[in-house]
Amino acid sequence: MQIRTQRLSRRESAASRQGHAYIVVILVTLSASALPDVRCLRFVLPATELPFCNSIEATEVHQVSGRFRKRLRFGLRPAVSFTEEFRCSGSMDCNCVSDLLLTPPVPALWTPGFAFPDWAYKPESSPGSRQIQLWHFILELLQKEEYQGVIAWQGDYGEFVIKDPDEVARLWGIRKCKPHMNYDKLSRALRYYYNKRILHKTKGKRFTYKFNFSKVVLVNYPLLDMASSPFLLAQNHFNGGAATTDCSPVTSEALQSLFPRLPDSGRGTTLFDRGTGAPEGDKLRLDTFPFLGSGAPCYSKPPSMLGPYPRNPAFDYSWGFNPYLPGALSLNNCPKLPPGSLYPSHFYPNPLQSSLAQLPHPFSSLLPPGDTAGAERGQTGGANGSVGGQAPRLCIPSYPGSLLQGRTEMGILGSGMGERERGENINITGLAGGGIGVGLGLGLGSLGLASGGGVQSPSDRRAGMKQDPGSDSELEITDLSDCSSENENEPDFHASQEKENRMGGRPHIPEAKTAGLGGTLPQLSSLPPSISPHPLKSLVPLTPPPPSLPTSLSPSLILVERHRETETLKLTHS
DNA sequence: TGCGGAACCC
DNA sequence: GGGTTCCGCA
Numbered sequence: 059m060q061i062r063t064q065r066l067s068r069r070e071s072a073a074s075r076q077g078h079a080y081i082v083v084i085l086v087t088l089s090a091s092a093l094p095d096v097r098c099l100r101f102v103l104p105a106t107e108l109p110f111c112n113s114i115e116a117t118e119v120h121q122v123s124g125r126f127r128k129r130l131r132f133g134l135r136p137a138v139s140f141t142e143e144f145r146c147s148g149s150m151d152c153n154c155v156s157d158l159l160l161t162p163p164v165p166a167l168w169t170p171g172f173a174f175p176d177w178a179y180k181p182e183s184s185p186g187s188r189q190i191q192l193w194h195f196i197l198e199l200l201q202k203e204e205y206q207g208v209i210a211w212q213g214d215y216g217e218f219v220i221k222d223p224d225e226v227a228r229l230w231g232i233r234k235c236k237p238h239m240n241y242d243k244l245s246r247a248l249r250y251y252y253n254k255r256i257l258h259k260t261k262g263k264r265f266t267y268k269f270n271f272s273k274v275v276l277v278n279y280p281l282l283d284m285a286s287s288p289f290l291l292a293q294n295h296f297n298g299g300a301a302t303t304d305c306s307p308v309t310s311e312a313l314q315s316l317f318p319r320l321p322d323s324g325r326g327t328t329l330f331d332r333g334t335g336a337p338e339g340d341k342l343r344l345d346t347f348p349f350l351g352s353g354a355p356c357y358s359k360p361p362s363m364l365g366p367y368p369r370n371p372a373f374d375y376s377w378g379f380n381p382y383l384p385g386a387l388s389l390n391n392c393p394k395l396p397p398g399s400l401y402p403s404h405f406y407p408n409p410l411q412s413s414l415a416q417l418p419h420p421f422s423s424l425l426p427p428g429d430t431a432g433a434e435r436g437q438t439g440g441a442n443g444s445v446g447g448q449a450p451r452l453c454i455p456s457y458p459g460s461l462l463q464g465r466t467e468m469g470i471l472g473s474g475m476g477e478r479e480r481g482e483n484i485n486i487t488g489l490a491g492g493g494i495g496v497g498l499g500l501g502l503g504s505l506g507l508a509s510g511g512g513v514q515s516p517s518d519r520r521a522g523m524k525q526d527p528g529s530d531s532e533l534e535i536t537d538l539s540d541c542s543s544e545n546e547n548e549p550d551f552h553a554s555q556e557k558e559n560r561m562g563g564r565p566h567i568p569e570a571k572t573a574g575l576g577g578t579l580p581q582l583s584s585l586p587p588s589i590s591p592h593p594l595k596s597l598v599p600l601t602p603p604p605p606s607l608p609t610s611l612s613p614s615l616i617l618v619e620r621h622r623e624t625e626t627l628k629l630t631h632s
Numbered sequence: 633t634g635c636g637g638a639a640c641c642c
Numbered sequence: 643g644g645g646t647t648c649c650g651c652a
Binding site (some may be wrong): 060192234236239243244246247250299385 | 644645646647648
């Protein structure tokens, strides 16, 4: 069933600067008649093509005045355009794609992988260890086509079967430099995950285990709205189908055990940081994912293996990871392990299609991209089974220049705009003939990124002023990448991995909602290049904070204030 | 085949 | 901390 084009319009947007990474919160109000059940979002990052799905559960879609509203949260690195697809469930086989061009084509800084943030796949990120963890390894095998005969997804909701236990053990032994590894030992290690709720044994099925993705999600995004997340609810299958999420409360200890890099996962250091003043409530905190230094104990990954995507060299970054891509998990690059296969076009049964697909990004990034060849070109991975076929894709002109092109009506999003400006700059338009279409434009200019004067040209802005009162969308962009000090040493990608960073010990990342301070910060263009290792580092929101912003300066805001002072001082000196 | 305790290693 | 190894038990 072809869904007619649905025009969406921005209702409100806000953005703030916090480094490299952005958090984008989209609030979309859809006409009820047009989109009764939004199920899937698909994003494609430019240099990597990272489709991942966010789902919108019906219960999560608030029907307001005959419209369905849903706030979509996802984090994305700046300088990435992405495609999102809305797909209707049921008989409505609609989908649509639109692009969001955040920044100029600078290196893609964030590559969400699989269900977990990339750092989760990094051996260095293994809690308490700098080696790859077994569950990472299992995921690695699962995502490689050549190991389908050894281990493969089977069943649903993260269930997989070890078809060849000895071979899996052998591979694991190779990876860990344990030549005497066998399945008995491997299974013991797997049982080690039971208590951690990472894995679960499927009783009655030989060699069959099940990932508790919801737990992994929990530990990464503890404040994710479990009750309203269809994915997490689906993960209850993991726990015997209980009506509740897995879900004994996740203790701080457990979270720290799994993800020690969460300063204190159980005490509010969450991606969804409530109480930050965002009207929407939670806020995705990308600064939870630091990129760590390399350090595979056994092997060193050749550079060719580091980049899972067929990237444009300019966009390449060694730490990029997508477990669905070749070598994505071969972080230790065990010599005896064959190189990663080509990007698998499909996985069956891919539990993520039905479960992780319903997660807000980055969880939804578990979904396999359907078309690896489009990594560089940022095409839609239509092969993704979660998406109803190849969706039309709006091509947004690359920065700098107009975000609007063709039928697309793009808008500049960000806190750098006043309410009036935002009304002018944000415009979301559906795709003709493509079902519900949402085109999102994110202008750096509106965010205060001064290089080039912003993404959207004035003419574009004018073109994007049209609004549809019948629908709204809301974007919130947060730059959080200042948090990762490790990444500062990465010359290629300037990549800092997002990480939760509100707790002590780590570099403090300003909260997402810092737009209110942005106006006082110097714009990038006004700063010497050396000041900011990354253009977005100087991204400065221009607009006042959202009304819900706390009036008092939080520690993070203080940091922003300090940053502002520093930048101002540098500017003065220069 | 699966489990978990225990000791041990890194 | 995250396994690894060994073991007894079911």
